[in-house]
């Protein structure tokens with residue numbers, strides 16, 4: 001993986017900002033060096049031989065230099081923050097939208113907790129490297145060169161001696177990078193696991209309580225956290241050891257410069273002003289080298305994060321089948337000799353399945369549990385591709401899955417997901433068709449706020465709103481998966497009667513275990529057990 005090319009490609013929106021940030025940083029470096037030069041001049045010349053006016057002018061210059069440094073630092077902070085939020089927003093948006101295009105139900109299916117962790121932690125790491133570390137590396141390098149040149153002007157031998165620390169630091173950085181990268185990947189994986197555990201436990205909180213497994217799950221989380229702590233401590237020990245080694249090298253470097261300066265001062269080869277500037281410059285050379293070294297782990301964390309984000313984007317390249325297709329008449333669905341096996345499955349779920357769902361017809365799909373009814377829907381939706389055979393769909397499809405699929409937000413928001421421009425009248429009409437008129441008896445009606453998964457409603461109520469949402473969609477073909485499982489018999493009858501009367505023109509395919517809907521359908525497709533073929537009864 002070419003990380004530099006990746007970062008270059010993904011930093012389009014912040015390149016100008018980065019250049020300005022580097023120029024600001026160079027300004028800061030220039031002011032720092034000016035300060036060194038002015039200090040020497042102040043101590044060696046102005047204090048000794050200058051007039052009161054000269055001293056005042058010099059003090060003013062020093063104050064302006066300090067203030068200039070402060071102002072440039074704030075500009076740098078402003079630029080970094082702006083670029084940071086821009087960069088993480090852009091990355092998050094790209095990955096988020098790619099999640100809707102990725103292939104579903106494959107071997108590489110990721111846990112939503114893991115995806116969340118990548119969208120938060122990894123994007124944060126990458127954008128901090130793009131907007132802070134990279135400009136900082138450029139500025140630090142320039143500071144190193146500037147300080148070295150000025151130091152050479154004072155004392156060439158010492159300047160070279162101090163600069164020798166740079167290749168040492170590079171070799172050292174290279175040596176540690178592989179180990180550090182592995183440790184970082186382990187930590188990221190632990191963080192993802194924790195995120196998955198917390199997310200899933202929150203989602204199934206009631207079930208876990210009813211099973212009495214709160215303690216067991218909490219202990220499991222604790223052991224995951226212990227593992228994370230162990231890995232963080234391991235990385236910390238490694239980093240501390242690395243810093244101790246470098247700290248000793250740099251401390252000795254400083255002492256060397258200090259003693260060297262003292263001896264030169266005693267011998268009268270340098271002045272007090274040169275000695276002061278000298279020590280400032282030693283700091284200005286050592287500090288950037290140390291900073292560059294400290295940036296090594298950050299850059300390594302960033303490469304690990306790029307790999308993790310790329311895992312999400314790889315799936316992005318496999319586009320799902322385009323719907324609709326033109327080879328069949330509008331509103332028709334045709335499956336021709338379709339066989340399918342899941343990537344991680346050992347047997348074929350469907351074998352040579354052939355059927356034609358004629359435009360405007362209503363069909364019930366039946367068959368024992370686990371036989372492949374939902375898989376058939378996934379094939380029609382284009383979420384999965386047949387191992388052999390063809391699936392052709394003439395029109396837009398809307399899918400109403402089984403279970404509670406409402407989201408947090410108002411009822412209006414949940415309905416408008418299917419048609420953002422829907423008027424209140426349209427909403428009222430579909431809610432009536434879906435036997436969900438109860439919404440208008442709620443205090444806030446359509447603006448009633450729902451919790452996660454429609455919390456605040458009964459299962460049957462949530463199911464009817466989900467059905468209304470499906471009916472609102474302007475798709476020509478409706479796939480409805482056990483939509484009446486939570487309804488009583490009379491509401492169920494009423495529901496199907498209203499749907500069939502209100503939308504006679506739509507092609508509808510129902511997965512069902514109940515006879516109520518079968519009696520109303522034009523066709524029944526039975527997926528049979530042994531050969532996994534089908535039988536059709538009109």
Ligand SMILES: Nc1ncnc2c1ncn2[C@@H]1O[C@H](COP(=O)(O)OP(=O)(O)OP(=O)(O)O)[C@@H](O)[C@H]1O
Nearest residue numbers: 105342344345349368369370371372373374375376
């Ligand atoms: N993502 C998946 N990966 C691998 N196998 C899967 C996957 N989803 C479903 N299966 C398997 O495919 C088979 C058919 O599942 P499917 O959900 O289509 O059955 P179904 O007829 O809709 O069942 P039910 O009536 O219980 O909803 C099952 O044996 C199931 O284990």
